[in-house]
Amino acid sequence: MNKNSLLERGSKHDEVPVAINTLLITAKLKSEPIALVILFIAIIALAFSPILTKLSQVEISPSGTIFNRLWISTIIMGLWQITTTPKSEETELLVRSPVDYKQQGLLILASIAATGSALSWAFSLTQTSVASSTVLRSLTPLFISFGGWLILKQRFDRKFLLGMILAIVGGITIGWDDWQLGTEYLIGDGIALLSAALHGVNLLTVGYLRDRTNTAKILLWRCAIGTLIILPVILLREESLFPNSWQNWLTVISLAVVCQTFGQGLLVYSLKQFSSSFVGIFALLKPILTALLAWVIFAESLSLANGIALILVLIGIYLAKSSNSAEKAV
Numbered sequence: 001m002n003k004n005s006l007l008e009r010g011s012k013h014d015e016v017p018v019a020i021n022t023l024l025i026t027a028k029l030k031s032e033p034i035a036l037v038i039l040f041i042a043i044i045a046l047a048f049s050p051i052l053t054k055l056s057q058v059e060i061s062p063s064g065t066i067f068n069r070l071w072i073s074t075i076i077m078g079l080w081q082i083t084t085t086p087k088s089e090e091t092e093l094l095v096r097s098p099v100d101y102k103q104q105g106l107l108i109l110a111s112i113a114a115t116g117s118a119l120s121w122a123f124s125l126t127q128t129s130v131a132s133s134t135v136l137r138s139l140t141p142l143f144i145s146f147g148g149w150l151i152l153k154q155r156f157d158r159k160f161l162l163g164m165i166l167a168i169v170g171g172i173t174i175g176w177d178d179w180q181l182g183t184e185y186l187i188g189d190g191i192a193l194l195s196a197a198l199h200g201v202n203l204l205t206v207g208y209l210r211d212r213t214n215t216a217k218i219l220l221w222r223c224a225i226g227t228l229i230i231l232p233v234i235l236l237r238e239e240s241l242f243p244n245s246w247q248n249w250l251t252v253i254s255l256a257v258v259c260q261t262f263g264q265g266l267l268v269y270s271l272k273q274f275s276s277s278f279v280g281i282f283a284l285l286k287p288i289l290t291a292l293l294a295w296v297i298f299a300e301s302l303s304l305a306n307g308i309a310l311i312l313v314l315i316g317i318y319l320a321k322s323s324n325s326a327e328k329a330v
Contacts, residue, residue: 035273036321038266039282045263047289051297052259056251061239062122063230065252068242070115070227072256073264077220084216103212110205110218111225117198119230120191127188134287136192138171141280143200148277152208156277160325164281167316171284173309174291200280206268207276215268223260278326284313 056065124133141164148154156164209218234241243249271279288310295302320326 032273035270039270039274039279040285042263042266042270043283043285044289045258045266046283047286047293049255049259049263050287050290051293052251052255056243056248056255059240059243059245059248060252061234061237062125063119063234063237064239064241065255066115066118066122067227067230067234068252069255069260070223070230072253073260074220074223074227076256076261077216077223081216081220103209106205106209107213107218107221108225110202110209111222112229113198113202113205114222115226115229117195117202118226119233120195120198124188124192124195127191133188133192133195134174135172136189137196137199138168138174138284138287139193140196140199140203141168141277141284143197144204144280145277147200147204148275151204154275154277154325156325157323160277160320160323163316163319163321163323164277165316166319167281167284167313170309170312170314170316171287173305173312174287203271203276203280207271207279210268210271215265218268219261219265222264274326278320281320282317285317288313 053062053065056068060068121133121137145154145156145164149156206218206222243252267279267283274282288306291302291306
């Protein structure tokens with residue numbers, strides 16, 4: 001075989017991975033707008049959470065609301081897993097698949113972090129103002145990015161960091177008008193900051209797990225373990241477990257279906273495409289959308305700060321999205 005034929009064969013083989021790589025890049029570019037729409041729909045669904053939570057607290061406590069939200073979602077996700085997994089495949093997985101203790105440990109960590117974040121957020125509202133709690137909760141992307149840099153060795157370019165800072169400033173602006181400072185609010189502010197950190201741990205862990213397991217499994221574990229964690233808290237505090245009226249039952253069922261199952265499900269699904277840091281930045285739209293929904297539903301007034309916050313968060317999201325750091329590292 002002569003030299004020219006060898007070179008020709010080599011060039012043909014080289015064309016194969018180049019062609020595959022081109023197809024993958026093209027498919028990724030086409031899927032990005034769809035993933036962005038999915039993420040936006042997730043945030044809209046999650047924006048109903050504070051409103052529905054407020055309505056449910058007419059009869060039950062914040063922790064009781066979270067408990068009902070989680071156990072109902074656990075049943076929904078459990079039924080989803082049973083109906084979508086064929087029996088033969090399920091049996092084969094149980095027999096042949098080795099137990100992945102690392103994955104199970106991370107699922108438990110994500111569950112504890114998510115439940116701890118929700119509980120500490122609810123408790124912070126009893127110790128400090130809603131505005132202060134909102135301001136501190138807006139620091140979540142900072143915790144995610146720091147954790148990604150420290151643990152996962154992620155790198156962020158200048159455009160992404162600028163977008164993150166602008167989005168965080170926008171999130172802070174939402175509650176700036178009514179932000180209360182003082183030693184009497186120190187405990188509540190500290191708990192709100194803890195809630196932001198735990199939420200960051202949750203998103204970072206789920207973002208890592210999303211490449212290794214499916215959305216339904218993550219949600220099922222998170223909701224089931226969360227239910228087991230929060231039940232003793234309610235029993236020890238002798239709080240009411242369930243709503244008394246059908247109206248309140250409708251509210252907590254809506255929380256479980258719309259926010260926990262649908263909203264969180266789409267959010268977890270989007271972590272397949274986007275980095276946890278970008279999803280954390282995008283989630284800063286949630287309090288703004290909640291304010292808009294409260295304006296429509298409860299006729300609550302919108303301030304100039306809400307408009308400024310929206311502009312800053314949108315600019316921040318645009319800068320973060322146009323950077324390389326928004327995409328999930330492969």
